[in-house]
Amino acid sequence: MKEYKPLNPLKVPRFSDIRTFWRLPYLKNVPKDVDFVIVGIPFDTGASYRVGARYGPEAIRSQSLILRSHNPALDITPFEYCSGIDYGDIQVIPGFIEHSYESIEKEYFSIIRRDVIPIALGGDHSITLAELRAIAKKYGPVALVQFDAHTDTDPDYYGHRYNHGTTFIRAVEEGLLLVDHSIQVGIRGSTYSKGEIDNARNLGFEVITAEEAYKTGIDYVAKRIQERVGDARVFVTFDIDFVDPAYAPGTGTPEVGGFTSRETLELIRKGLKGLNFVGFDLVEVYPQYDPGFITSLLAAHVIFEFISLIALNKKAGLEAKV
Amino acid sequence: MKEYKPLNPLKVPRFSDIRTFWRLPYLKNVPKDVDFVIVGIPFDTGASYRVGARYGPEAIRSQSLILRSHNPALDITPFEYCSGIDYGDIQVIPGFIEHSYESIEKEYFSIIRRDVIPIALGGDHSITLAELRAIAKKYGPVALVQFDAHTDTDPDYYGHRYNHGTTFIRAVEEGLLLVDHSIQVGIRGSTYSKGEIDNARNLGFEVITAEEAYKTGIDYVAKRIQERVGDARVFVTFDIDFVDPAYAPGTGTPEVGGFTSRETLELIRKGLKGLNFVGFDLVEVYPQYDPGFITSLLAAHVIFEFISLIALNKKAGLEAKV
Amino acid sequence: MKEYKPLNPLKVPRFSDIRTFWRLPYLKNVPKDVDFVIVGIPFDTGASYRVGARYGPEAIRSQSLILRSHNPALDITPFEYCSGIDYGDIQVIPGFIEHSYESIEKEYFSIIRRDVIPIALGGDHSITLAELRAIAKKYGPVALVQFDAHTDTDPDYYGHRYNHGTTFIRAVEEGLLLVDHSIQVGIRGSTYSKGEIDNARNLGFEVITAEEAYKTGIDYVAKRIQERVGDARVFVTFDIDFVDPAYAPGTGTPEVGGFTSRETLELIRKGLKGLNFVGFDLVEVYPQYDPGFITSLLAAHVIFEFISLIALNKKAGLEAKV
């Protein structure tokens, strides 16, 4: 087992001690032999409808305590192969999106320069632009896999260029993405205009709507993700509104008719397995709309799958060396 | 775009301004060129188990603010083809069902006489009898499509003829329905007696239970609705308990083992498309049992589909003229 | 109709009168001609993560009031063939698990010695060990059908042998089970170690994980249960975390990616039909995590299915006599 790993739940009861993610060590200085870093970005000034994602990181960390060591579905015990810490939260400036973008990009970059895979807990979806800026600064443009009910490619809102609905048009405009290797999955619900989904496609994204996904099936969608991304470095952004409100009520712009948690896990496991990850985020958890905590619980588990995928890659790398 | 339409959510934030449905104009006098009218009927004296549907219209209006202009699944931008208003609520007399029936019928009739399609927000399911009386007064008997976990055809409760469980036996007895063109879908859960579902069939309804629907599939059920209704004028009544409690906890007599939101939308889109609508209602939303607001959210979206179907008919009519 | 049966909901409104299960008679002395007995076991000292199952029996009883007389899916009106009472709760000693085990076993045995089928409302899953001790005292070892997200076969927690995660390893060690006829269904989520599921299999259980069940289908799983149990006397234990958190948020260690209520009912109806029941329990309902009451509602309905299955057996027995 690695040095930086969760407390043992059979020794220290899971309801006990400070709420870091999965009870990982809380360290503001990233040590050398760390593979991934949990980082909170409690920013929600970019929200256009409901608000409250600033409490998303707290809620996800709180529910993550249920996690145990082994992932039977992927047959991996993550901390046999990789180690991780919880960095705490990045500095944000509530009420000021452009200033926050600068602050997030800078601090996020100071973390990833140490060659770790960041896993960010949002915050609303506007934060991903800052993350991608830092990612592109280190790696150049990367592929994007976006699980989301919305394309988030609206040109502007109320005459402003930045909020949680414009993230990916900005990312394309700024050249942060390998759009030819990027894909959006799960789009559904009403749109601001007839051409909204086509706009995303015109920007270069492959877009699979929820209805298309239901028709073609999880296996096919997973295959499309794998083929689209290929060997490119890839950033995975998971908007919890990808999932149906029955499974994830605690979000900012919930859209009915969505995916179940079972489908979600299957798609993550199959669609992302073996990709060349440079970062993940999970955004749009609004604890005030999550009275039974199931949204945060699901979010924590999705991140558990992300960590498992990182570990699988490490394991594969080790085995390849042999 | 039509004159009577929602506020623009890219200009006026969706969380803003008075809570009419979809932020439609609030008008007590129905203007000439209006196609549909949202009308609240906050009556819940007919409830036999839980209570609180008097707050249903408020909750549905509140959650409807999330709606945007275009329906990608049906490929229609409703307000390009039709216009609508929110009338506010009809006068009810809490505690007095027969007096309320008179009041609802009268005011409802004064609306529909202007040749608009009413979309009522309940209230418990007892209100549909008053609606149907007004509908029949204008159109004669009509077909009924009822999405519901219960047949609501019990002869009486506690020695009384009127409550939310006797609506459709009364409607048949009063000659308000074309029973040969009427259909009930989604019936499930425990019943008061062995013969309850057969009683509904004996009244003339086609009844498709939830178990039958799961076996035969959504496409088949949609086809049955289309065939059953045919060209008849049709009233659509949607009891939110049609949907599983995971998706719609906020209702009066929830029955486990129900439909998902995805199946529900698909069935509405396919089963109702192109029918000759004279009215809709959506009933049995109980906000006090809906802590994450997902029931009202789903209700608002179902009505969005209804409006889209009205627009599709208008569009088809326009295209037919060309 | 039998003597010991629920109040008539068409006469006495379902929201009315003292909250026994299904408004059955509340009797501390089990009468002669009773077939099943509802018994609460409000013990939650065995919980390792969340806590609060001591309020499970109250919540299930409260939501059970919605139940009506007939089960259309199984085509049975239970109280035509069997009668039942609500015994109230068994004496537990909060904070003291071994003392509680003694108390539960003793009082539970005093009930079942009258040849009734007990249906226990938990309480956390630790209580099942006490139930099985009493059952084995009367019948010798029995088969077990366990619906659960977890195997509950961990050797110990924090250095102690008893809590809700060690119940079934203890039951095997104590010789209470016919392990060759026992089966665990629905296992999923993260585990404490790589070998956890294999450990359960090594103890002799057949284990069908959730992922295996999704692949093979409900019909196959139902067949496996039937074949595994065969003619053996069987105890059915239903941990509500078998179901997905969207359908049952109110539980102690929820695991995402679970079964829907529809799948659950179908599996119960097919998998358990005609088995030779000696007892049932339903455990791990935590009302504080169930803001819309849907967990308790589902729990009440699952017990309704159990009662229907008992009645079906009685009916079959009567018909066999003819």
Place this chain on the structure above:
Amino acid sequence: MKEYKPLNPLKVPRFSDIRTFWRLPYLKNVPKDVDFVIVGIPFDTGASYRVGARYGPEAIRSQSLILRSHNPALDITPFEYCSGIDYGDIQVIPGFIEHSYESIEKEYFSIIRRDVIPIALGGDHSITLAELRAIAKKYGPVALVQFDAHTDTDPDYYGHRYNHGTTFIRAVEEGLLLVDHSIQVGIRGSTYSKGEIDNARNLGFEVITAEEAYKTGIDYVAKRIQERVGDARVFVTFDIDFVDPAYAPGTGTPEVGGFTSRETLELIRKGLKGLNFVGFDLVEVYPQYDPGFITSLLAAHVIFEFISLIALNKKAGLEAKV
């Protein structure tokens, strides 16, 4: 100790067993040597604003489990001097107020004819009219002590004579009250008209508004109650909205600026001590608006004080005999 008394909380944990009030015996036939009877009247068709008091009795019973044997403030152990049972609920007919009035009066009368003091759990305040009719049938007109934010003496609502706001004008009109000995305390908040409070005074009631009570003090108000009632037989009706919404949010028409729980208890203890009680009720508990359960908790404790007052009278009677 008397025969009919609560379970011992030091033996049977208070969270355990069937939810009768204070875990008193549940008996539909009132035994001979019983002094008081708890009776639920889950009727809420009379509610003009919020609704849901049908779940009041369940909630009060649930929170009453916290009660222990002795009342230090009044220095009395009630069950040393009196005995009581929980009768369960009286038959109501939801949706039909006049029919319910008949039903309540009849069943309530069948209880009080056995010379017990009834303590009714509402239900909305309309039920008190039915109670008073039965009381007057047995005793002739009686004095009334009404703790309430509202006079409930409006002539009619929406053209109807019966709902929870007209109870006491009807009671006066029907001659059920000794108005010269009757008093209303705690009136506050906005009123339908300028003369509303004067109307109550013109009916004959002494009315002490909240503002007057704050100025004169609890001791003075208690004295006014004692003097007003004198030796007359008295019925005490306690509307929980007497208390401030901070202490009792779970009610139908909450009025800010109300009494604290401390003032309330003091007023009850001093104002009612030694009066000649013929009945009590506690009404307008709406559990859906009581997320922390403090309203039901307070209601249960108020009833604990009522029972203590009954016991004090019994004790005084015994001592007088000596």
Place this chain on the structure above:
Amino acid sequence: MKEYKPLNPLKVPRFSDIRTFWRLPYLKNVPKDVDFVIVGIPFDTGASYRVGARYGPEAIRSQSLILRSHNPALDITPFEYCSGIDYGDIQVIPGFIEHSYESIEKEYFSIIRRDVIPIALGGDHSITLAELRAIAKKYGPVALVQFDAHTDTDPDYYGHRYNHGTTFIRAVEEGLLLVDHSIQVGIRGSTYSKGEIDNARNLGFEVITAEEAYKTGIDYVAKRIQERVGDARVFVTFDIDFVDPAYAPGTGTPEVGGFTSRETLELIRKGLKGLNFVGFDLVEVYPQYDPGFITSLLAAHVIFEFISLIALNKKAGLEAKV
């Protein structure tokens, strides 16, 4: 009675129809003979701790429906003397405080230029700066009466000049206030620095802390307000966190040890009576933290008192003319 007034609650049940404040007419064009205008300002980008005041106006409007016609404590029936409308909400730009300030000031000014008294529903406390800019544009600097737990005079936050904690230092700097006639009441809780309260005093405000108020009593504080303001035009700003969290949990930075609702009403009635009002606001209602709705209820009632005070002034003006 005036033309622009609430619906009659004895005719149209209070739970019925569109949620404007007190069910006043909803008019975007302010008619001539209107005395006060309710206006929502759903802006919450200025919040430094919790967030969600964008839903404040909806919640206050929803709970305001309980209000009736007459105010017995002030002996005034407001709509006999004044008339009012609900304007709906002012345009805000979520995420952009300076742009929102411009928008709010402009639209607010367009309302008050018609010589009406605005009553704004916040929104966080940052909005008051925009209101005061418009007020000063029309009237020049005005007196301020601020009910609040915090002085809101911090120089900056995170390097920015505008948020809900800097409103009144900015207002002084911009010359919007007659500081010699301005007073802050209720300050308490922890402060960012030792000198924080002195800073407010150095800016020119009279500051009465909560502890000082408790010592000197409500009458004295009311007198201080009256004397401080004198004949000056006055703007009243009411931060709901003035009240204790037991009475108003639903706010952004609650401070324990606060005022009761009773004290609050008394202070408003005595402290503000007869002042020369140019505007009111009520801010910092966060519905997501208000599970029993008591915060919004209190807010609605406070506004009812404001309206009553306006009416009293009108009445006094009329009587003076005679």
Place this chain on the structure above:
Amino acid sequence: MKEYKPLNPLKVPRFSDIRTFWRLPYLKNVPKDVDFVIVGIPFDTGASYRVGARYGPEAIRSQSLILRSHNPALDITPFEYCSGIDYGDIQVIPGFIEHSYESIEKEYFSIIRRDVIPIALGGDHSITLAELRAIAKKYGPVALVQFDAHTDTDPDYYGHRYNHGTTFIRAVEEGLLLVDHSIQVGIRGSTYSKGEIDNARNLGFEVITAEEAYKTGIDYVAKRIQERVGDARVFVTFDIDFVDPAYAPGTGTPEVGGFTSRETLELIRKGLKGLNFVGFDLVEVYPQYDPGFITSLLAAHVIFEFISLIALNKKAGLEAKV
């Protein structure tokens, strides 16, 4: 300012970063120059009625983020005079009280041996026995100031000696207290027996009931505490049920008629000022019963007062040296 102190809320938004108490440094090894240590003890196996205090430390830490640097009421900026850390939680063994007592005592002793003042976050009130054992091991018997609605001196429950209702009879029996210098304040509510409060007095405690406190006033009670404790080393235990349920609903055995938050703060400030503290705890916070979070908020603020009192002593010590 000291080295170990909270993050600056004007730089790092208070909703940000890992939830330690007041965002103090999280350190498992207590550094040399630390004055107080926050330590969680998430044990709730000792609860006899409700349960869930294991989540108390998380909730109090979460709400403590609102705290700022200065305490105006006591005129002290704590971190100018003292420094503190958050140790995280002590190891408990859920379900096993005696084993937990050993574990808590040992780990707690390892902290206090470094001459720091511990401030424990419970957990139910059973934990105080373990704390006092460690305290007595270091200091010998100490005085106790207990704020509580209950004496917690019952001899046993269900035949067992340890739970949250027997803590202080055990402490006296074990010789851990200077009973002649110990005092219990706030006792109220129903009791298990007539003599319960006398029993506490017979053990040697001074007991001031809530009713006595209301009569004599806060100043008098504060004086009694000061005189009773005198110069003795004192441990302060604060059961949150001391406060009225309106102010602190989230607790295990709430008793109506309690203290307000204002009275509570005043009593703490006056009654405890200048005492010779060896430790504090705050127990019985049950987050599941605290929907608006006001209980945890109050708890966090009470601890803020405790820290302020520690700082005042340090300041006085420094000044005495000069």
